[in-house]
Amino acid sequence: MNFWETITGSDLTREWKAFEARAEALPPDHREAWEQIKVHLSPYSDFTGRNLMPILDGALGLLEETSADGQSIQEVLGDDVQGFCAALAGGEGARGYRDRWREQLNRNVARKLGQLGG
């Protein structure tokens, strides 16, 4: 990954295209699950989304394996796709955008209070 790719994110575009191509080949219920996984993982994305790439790669691999085995998506993910994605993103301690916003808010408030002499 060279310098230009890093700053323009063209490697990311390429990876996304590859993911979507693989997802096309999945049966409909797995395809649906892929869409849900993307939705539930996005809160854990950093600014570029680069941190999600390996996670998505793994999730897609799981879907490909289980569809090849002929398992239904209910057998694979059960009812809790959101919990699955939370676990994928790093378990209970994973920082999502909400946590980052919360930290930023707290930092700003603390700074303001400090300026006011509080």
Added chain:
Amino acid sequence: MVHAGRREGPDFRIEHRGIARRNPIVGVSVDDHRRAMLAAWCEKKPSADYSVIPYSGTQCCAVLGGSKGRPAIDDLTEMLKGTLEGCVLHIIDSEETYGYAITRRLNELGFADVVEGTVYTILLRLEKNGLVQVTKRPSGVGPPRKFYALNDAGRQELGRFWVKWEYLSSRIDKLKEGGR
């Protein structure tokens, strides 16, 4: 699951009168005369499978009724959290295996609510913490599969898990028996 062998095992007395339609859990205790009755009762209900689980260290056991061979405890998964990783380590210890087989083993054991996705996240964590050795092998159908085996760190962690489990379960059993 109907365990034909267990029906011949400890003697049972059925404590509760009726069996609820959902979540039928019948507590039983040892009694000489009711063994045949329990066996006959299980025979009479071919559509519902029953599993018999003895409480370790006591003379009681539970008969769980359910449909299609599933025990009727729904919140086992809650209690299982935290120990599932240890269970997976133990399963990998006996032989090099992969996600699907691990899930099936856990289901066979009676944890029907464990799905492949859960096992997948556990395996990811084990890999990240350096407790397993992963080999990719081609499979007959679909993409190559990851096979997991324990490394030394994994074996140590497994040993620690059993120590913790032994401590935990013996303390709680003691609580049940009214000890200190």
